[in-house]
Amino acid sequence: MNERILGVLEFGKIIEKLTGYAETSLGKDAAQRLKPSTELPEVVKLQNETDEAQQVLRLKGHIPFGGIRNIKPHLKRTSIGGVLSATECVDVATTIYGGKELKRFVEEMEEPDMPILRELVDIIHPLPILERTIRNSIDDNGVVMDGASDTLRSIRSRINTLESRLRDKMESYTKQQSEKLSDAIVTIRNERYVLPVKQEYRGSIKGIVHDQSSSGATLFIEPQPVVDINNDLQEARVQEKREVDRILGELSEAIEEDRPILAENVRVLAGLDFIFARAKLGRSMGAAMPAMNNEGRILMKQARHPLISEEEVVPNDIELGTDFTSIIITGPNTGGKTVTLKLVGLCTLMAQAGLQIPAMDGCELAVFDNVYADIGDEQSIEQSLSTFSSHMTNIVDILDKVDDSTLVLFDELGAGTDPQEGAALAMAILDEVVDKDARVIATTHYPELKAYGYNRENVVNASVEFNIETLEPTYRLLIGVPGRSNAFEISRRLGLREDVISAAKERVGVDSESVESMIASLDEARREAEADYERAEEIRREAEEIYSELNSEWKRFEDQKEKLYKKAEEKAKQSVDKAREEAQGIVDELKQMKNSSELKEHEWIEARKMFDEAEPELTKKEKQPKNKQSNETKELQAGDEVKLLTLNQQGVIVEKGRNDEYQVQVGSMKVKAKRKDLEFVKTKKPEREKQIAPVRGKTSHVKPELDLRGERYEDALNRLEKYLDDALLAGYPQVSIIHGKGTGALRQGVQSLAKRHSRISTARSGGMKEGGSGVTVLELK
Incomplete structure (x- = not known):
């Protein structure tokens, strides 16, 4: 795009607003370089990135970018053999930590579908060993800690001892010869401890003069007895610096080893901050994705x-x-x-x-x-x-x-x-x-x-x-x-005289006047259309209110009907219970007379079962056959399943007798019934179906989901193939494969197998209530 056009349309002011929403210097740099793209695929990708970030802000309200620093200059120095300062090493550690926290934040989100953001955070490598190494050597203030090495601990212990001895010596001077000092304090000149001695007592305190006051009245003298201690202290400090430089050098070398990964992390973190800055700008404007x-x-x-x-x-x-x-x-x-x-x-x-x-x-x-x-x-x-x-x-x-x-x-x-x-x-x-x-x-x-x-x-x-x-x-x-x-x-409303306005109108050309008349007509038509629209909108609102009222009334009617059904069912159940008690009494009496009867024990049990199952189900509205006449006249054959209407039981036709009478096997009993008392259910199953049925029943114990978490890749896929065979035999239309999130390798393996399996129609990631991206749902055919 032409830079002049960007200026004319004030695109730079948008960039200023965008930069203000970036949380890191990396994101701000990316925002300041933003220019419109002229490639449709790239623009669509940018818009999708912004929309995914908008989803995160809508659900969580924020995203953590704390601790992330621009460590590009640090990495450039290590690439040419430079040694980083303690503060620069801490910047690297905090950036690693910030990237790890942001990665965890995005990975733990299950609600929205965010393929672009998830792909970006997958690139981030936490580098825990490097982070821990830096943290164990340098504190948050950028100071190399005593525990960074045994040598450094020993040197600093010696420094503390020498400083303590030095303070004791110097304090003895401030107490015993305070009258010779311009001020009873110990100060430092040229990195050595000295005393502020009055000029007239120069000969009383032997030592090395390091400085004097501007007036010359005070000399800063290092007493001779502490010279050796000061020398030892300076030597220890040199050793301390040398050891600190060595530690920083080792840390810089460790950072250099991971420099490619760190550079990639920085690139991704800068991109993520830039994406979320765009989303925050859109949220502040109440904007929408075009x-x-x-x-x-x-x-x-x-x-x-x-x-x-x-x-x-x-x-x-x-x-x-x-x-x-x-x-x-x-x-x-x-x-x-x-x-x-x-x-x-x-x-x-x-x-x-x-x-x-x-x-x-x-x-x-x-x-x-x-x-x-x-x-x-x-x-x-x-x-x-x-x-x-x-x-x-x-x-x-x-x-x-x-x-x-x-x-x-x-x-x-x-x-x-x-x-x-x-x-x-x-x-x-x-x-x-x-x-x-x-x-x-x-x-x-x-x-x-x-x-x-x-x-x-x-x-x-x-x-x-x-x-x-x-x-x-x-x-x-x-x-x-x-x-x-x-x-x-x-002009008329501002007070111009009507005769002046009339004279002006006479000077207006016919064409101009006709155009103005046409415009006035169009304006009037527009106003009428707007009024019609408002009336139509009012009617629509009234219709919605009426619909809502009718819907509420219908719901109340359905609720009342359900209550009446339940009440009728309870009343019928009481009647059936009473009838069952009376029938049981009759059965008990007959049972006492069975010695003279040919009935067997199992027949009595079957008869009692028929009584128990005779309770009507009033809440289940049985669908009547579409053509009752055809059901009554249908020719029944041996093996057909039928319903014996007089007993409300199902049975199987054994044979057809005379006078439109059939013998029906009901449980262990054989009953004779007229055709009008029989209702056709279904024809006897073909021989092939009878062979398949036991297999289906055998595999019905297969669960509709398979958990592969923790399995090795090859074992998991072998187990999945066997499970799909069982699920297909069990007749499941859909199964869920639980593979977890992890690195995504197992998820890709499951989806690859699904693509090449002839009995799988579709494979999709689980929804919000199905386990999210940790589950793949397979549609079987």
Whole structure:
């Protein structure tokens, strides 16, 4: 994109806002380098990244970026053999920790589907050994700790001992010879402990003079008895520094060994911070993700200018590229025409940069190769060009480059010269651009261009609304309605005499007057349409209320019906229980008489079972056969399953007797029944089905899910293949394979096997209540 266009449309201000939402210097650098892309696949990927980050913010409200530093310069130094400072080593450790925490945060989220973010965090390697090594050697303040090495601990112990001896010696001077000191303190000069001795006592305290006060009245003397201790202390400190440098050198070498991984981690962390900065910017604007196309189609509902506060901005609906490719906007000054131009241009640039736009969901924007704009007074003083000449220079450049993948924005086209010539020139320029199938939005004051919008194919008029009553613009964009000049109405309301207004109207040409009349008619039609819409909306709301009331009444009816069913069932159950008790008494009496009967014990048991199963199921509404007549006249054969209506039991036809009578096997008893008392259920199963049935029953113990977590890759896949055979025999339509998240290798193995298995129709990741990405659901066929 042309840098001048980015400046004209104020894209830089969007970048400033975006940079403010980045939490790391890495993310801020990426935000400052952001430019719109002209490749549709790349723009779609950027938009998907932003949308996934928006999902995380919606669910969690934040994402942790604490501790992450820009360690690129540190890694560059280690690559050329440099040694990092303790603070720089800590920066590396905190960055490793920050990356580990961010990776854990994303991996633990199960609700949204976030393939892009999950793929990015998979790249992050925590490097726990390097982090622990640095943490064990350097504290959070960047100080190498005593425990970094045994040598360092020993050296620092010796330093502490020497300092203690030195303080004791020096304090004896401050106590015993305080009158010879200008101040009873111990101070340091040239990294050695000294005493502030008065000039007149120079000979009383033997030692080395390291400094004197500006007045010369005080000498800073290192007493002779502590010189050796000071020397030993200096030597120990040199040893300490040497040991610290050695430790830092080893840590730098360890960092260098992992430099490729660290560099990749930094790249991913910078990208993630940049992605979430885009999402935070969108959230602050109440923005939505636009669908992108390369067909020049723009559709925005309730779009707002990104740089105008939500309290001041007026949302507008904008459509371009479907029924028409060009919009001519007319209307008064300060009415919002230029704001509309910048809104469309800036939202286009934002969308092509992967940013969401401030509009309602369902918006759509196009990816253009170029966006050109001629907006505002760009007069060049250096070139001594007039306003008109400056605009024409810009327009000439645009006409040389415009094509069908271009968005062109003209503000006050043809202004700055003779009105008649300017209008003609504006129409010629529009002809040139429209003929090249570019997408065009132009603003103008010329009435001739209002008629141009009606006479030209693919061009539509629009206007910004003006309230005659308040003499103020409403900033509403009205597509399909050209703007009226309103000069006479405004003048009348401001007090201009009617005779002056009448004289002015007489001077207006017939064509101009007819155009204004047409516009007035269209405006009136628009107002009537809006009123009709409001009435229709009111009727719709009333219909929804009526529907809601009817729905509630129907629910109450269903609840009441269910209660009545239950009450009837309880009453029937009481009757059946009473009948069962009476029947049991009869059975008991018959049982006492069985010695003289031929009935056997198992027949008595079967009879009692039939009594127990005779209870009606009132809540189950049995479906009646569609053709009762055909069921009664159907010829029954041996082996057919039937229902004996008199006993409410199922049985199997044994044979057909005389006079339309059948012998039916019911349990262990054989009963004779008339055809009218039998209801056909199903035909005897073929021999092949009888052979298969036991196999299906045998495998019915197979569970509808298989847990492979903790298994080796090859063992898991072998086990999965056997399980699929059992599940298919069991007749399951769907099974769940639990493989966990982990590295993703087992998940990929399961999905690869699913693709090549002939009896698996689809394989998908589990939903929110199915285990998320740790489960693969297989549809069997």
